[in-house]
Amino acid sequence: MVVAVAAAAASSTWLTCALLPRQGWLHGIQQPTPSLQWTNKKRCCTRKAGSTITAKLELKPPPYPLNALEPHMSQETLEYHWGKHHRGYVDNLNKQIIGTELDEMPLEDIIITTYNKGDILPPFNNAAQIWNHDFFWESMKPGGGGKPFGELLQLIERDFGSFEKFVEEFRSAASTQFGSGWAWLAYKANRLDVGNAENPRPSDEDKKLVVVKSPNAINPLVWDYSPLLTIDVWEHAYYLDFQIRRPDYISIFMEKLVSWEAVSSRLEIAKARATEREEEEKRKKEEKEVGNSDNQAVEMFVDSKSDDSETE
Amino acid sequence: MAFRPLLSRTLGLTQTLTHSHNLSQLRGLQTFSLPDLSYDYGALEPAISGEIMQLHHQKHHQAYITNYNKALEQLEDAIAKGDSSSVVKLQSAIKFNGGGHINHSIFWKNLSPVSEGGGEPPHGSLGWAIDTHFGSMEVLVQKINAEGAALQGSGWVWLGLDKESKKLVVDTTANQDPLVTKGANLVPLLGIDVWEHAYYLQYKNVRPDYLKNIWKVINWKYASQVYGKECP
Numbered sequence: 001m002v003v004a005v006a007a008a009a010a011s012s013t014w015l016t017c018a019l020l021p022r023q024g025w026l027h028g029i030q031q032p033t034p035s036l037q038w039t040n041k042k043r044c045c046t047r048k049a050g051s052t053i054t055a056k057l058e059l060k061p062p063p064y065p066l067n068a069l070e071p072h073m074s075q076e077t078l079e080y081h082w083g084k085h086h087r088g089y090v091d092n093l094n095k096q097i098i099g100t101e102l103d104e105m106p107l108e109d110i111i112i113t114t115y116n117k118g119d120i121l122p123p124f125n126n127a128a129q130i131w132n133h134d135f136f137w138e139s140m141k142p143g144g145g146g147k148p149f150g151e152l153l154q155l156i157e158r159d160f161g162s163f164e165k166f167v168e169e170f171r172s173a174a175s176t177q178f179g180s181g182w183a184w185l186a187y188k189a190n191r192l193d194v195g196n197a198e199n200p201r202p203s204d205e206d207k208k209l210v211v212v213k214s215p216n217a218i219n220p221l222v223w224d225y226s227p228l229l230t231i232d233v234w235e236h237a238y239y240l241d242f243q244i245r246r247p248d249y250i251s252i253f254m255e256k257l258v259s260w261e262a263v264s265s266r267l268e269i270a271k272a273r274a275t276e277r278e279e280e281e282k283r284k285k286e287e288k289e290v291g292n293s294d295n296q297a298v299e300m301f302v303d304s305k306s307d308d309s310e311t312e
Numbered sequence: 313m314a315f316r317p318l319l320s321r322t323l324g325l326t327q328t329l330t331h332s333h334n335l336s337q338l339r340g341l342q343t344f345s346l347p348d349l350s351y352d353y354g355a356l357e358p359a360i361s362g363e364i365m366q367l368h369h370q371k372h373h374q375a376y377i378t379n380y381n382k383a384l385e386q387l388e389d390a391i392a393k394g395d396s397s398s399v400v401k402l403q404s405a406i407k408f409n410g411g412g413h414i415n416h417s418i419f420w421k422n423l424s425p426v427s428e429g430g431g432e433p434p435h436g437s438l439g440w441a442i443d444t445h446f447g448s449m450e451v452l453v454q455k456i457n458a459e460g461a462a463l464q465g466s467g468w469v470w471l472g473l474d475k476e477s478k479k480l481v482v483d484t485t486a487n488q489d490p491l492v493t494k495g496a497n498l499v500p501l502l503g504i505d506v507w508e509h510a511y512y513l514q515y516k517n518v519r520p521d522y523l524k525n526i527w528k529v530i531n532w533k534y535a536s537q538v539y540g541k542e543c544p
Binding site: 080084085088125178179180181215216217234235236239240243244 | 367371372375404408464465466467486487488507508509512513516517
């Protein structure tokens, strides 16, 4: 594919590194956060003559046929958007990561690793766009739209004032993301607004729903948020059906396409994950305190001159 | 460069003015209007379809101009009131929309129908400079196409002239950033819009095909003129 060749020609140094398993993407780069549970797998397989090694990422189809979102999103759009753009990201990422440490890593780990705290590595764009598009197809359904329900609706009303105000904010984010990008509803837990700073006094108030927008391939995973809903505002997402009329596309998306069931189940998972993390952090803190008190006990035994000694 | 003919046309604006627009003129605020193309929308076919040319010019470029004018008016108010917050907040709208107006104004001049010399390589000093700096036209085209295809998201690919060093450069800008944001001495000779709206209806996801074909309608005469002014 010409694009991949062009990209390779433009940046041949990283491509060369990719062919050396020991070096490559993680050379000199900090490990991802422990919560991702990535381990340094040894590459023990040998390449036999004639055998092909393929990176294993596959293009996942949307959970409905390509014409199922008509007339709100045309079959033609799905054919190009999923069949060409999304497929292209998968094919290109496979070519980029084959034979490197990124190969066989879960997609989310590839995204965080290649985001590289903002100093973005070449595979990031493809990896993140694969994830973003999977997430986008699953954010819609035939006969979608309407209103959310249950706990999701409660949280929306709590954090935005009302469902209408949330829709207003989401539409605004989607229309004002200049150039290519995405708008998101996300669940934010115990993260301060300043970079990756740890919240020293986490409380339930820090867990909330937020609307955010992001340029090009960036998504809220890199900010450690849990995405719940997205709309693609790259021009290719709406140009065949709406041309320049992005606001109309956004309206149709909200009124006819959003799958609130998907958003609700993602919220449940996000909350469970936040709770799990809290418990793990609490456990770690307790282990640390036990460790400290052990040290103090040793000192007390050594110092027998204290008044607290049992000997008279 | 591109602005002088636009401003003189603006001073002659009539029926489409709104009341507030009139007031702005009274206060001396220059407003901008859509420059005409010197060719029909369909004249660049088959390289670029008439449908795209019409949408691109009448809708996209016009929207940048409308929003640019609005932002400038708001900026003027904010400056007059000493409202620094608003002044700073308006910068991104001015950059997006003003940049969009600058870039597209150049772009229409970078194109011309085959019947009017579109696609004909530059002779004279620019042709010579290209051969000197890049080796050949083929190499330049390959470089521009590679950078244009590799650009992630929306933006432009440029052939520019550094007016200090007199060197030709190939560079890209993101979104609607004008070339000057990559270097104060850079003068745009030729820009190719690689936002999806520039090619999607015709080429869909195959941006490399758009880049391959656009050279058939590139107006090297304009680029040579600009070059000649900086390097007489």
